[in-house]
Amino acid sequence: MYVVIAGGGRTGMQLATLLLSEGYKVRLIEHRPDLLVHLHQELPTEAIYEGLATDPDTLAAVGVHQAHILAACTADDATNLVLCYMGRTLFNVPRTIARINNPRNEWMFNETFHVDVALNQANVLSSLIREEMSLGDMMTLLKIRRGRYSLVEEKVEPGARAIGKPLKDLGLPDECIIAAIIRDGQVILPRGSSVLQEWDEVLAITSPEAAVTLDEMLSSSTHPDRDEERESV
Secondary structure (H helix, E strand, O other): OEEEEEOOOHHHHHHHHHHHHOOOEEEEEEOOHHHHHHHHHHOOHHHEEEOOOOOHHHHHHOOHHHOOEEEEOOOOHHHHHHHHHHHHHOOOOOEEEEEEOOHHHHHHOOHHHOOOEEEEHHHHHHHHHHHHHHHOOOEEEEEEOOOOEEEEEEEOOOOOOOEOOEHHHOOOOOOEEEEEEEEOOEEEOOOOOOEEOOOOEEEEEEOHHHHHHHHHHHOOOOOHHHHHHHHHO
């Protein structure tokens, strides 16, 4: 997969580093001399292209017409919108991703400017906080279908409602499927007759709403220490 990244700040550089480490072909576009010096210290020279990302000649030179993804990671929202628009209309890039710097501008990052995925750091943080508050010790391992479903992992705590009951009798929502049970280091492929034990690790594919129900079944309580603190106030 070929990814073109516009913007050599911390976000762009870190994204390029991660993608390169996973074997992707990457070209990062940057024009500011001070950032270019730093980029050449952190990234392979062949992954860096010196030029103005909003210049069509620059985009053509890095072969953006062959890219699978264009990631607009500059510190300017207007620039990121222009890049997504140009990437789709001029070069037919199949997938565009844009960084939102000012949350108030989020309403513009849509199909009008051909933004397929908009990353708003404020929304990401608030989402993580909501998950932490509502899902206790459940850990999200992977987002699927733009976050509509997730692969999650949680241990069965002592006293949990699910202990000793066959999976088919738990009454889990249709949008929650138990994918695996890890017990004593061994992976168990679950069946309807499988019964959960204390400290089993449960892997499940679930929607956000169904994850709340699953967490309630696997947890003895949600953050008991915090609940006690609230009761004592």
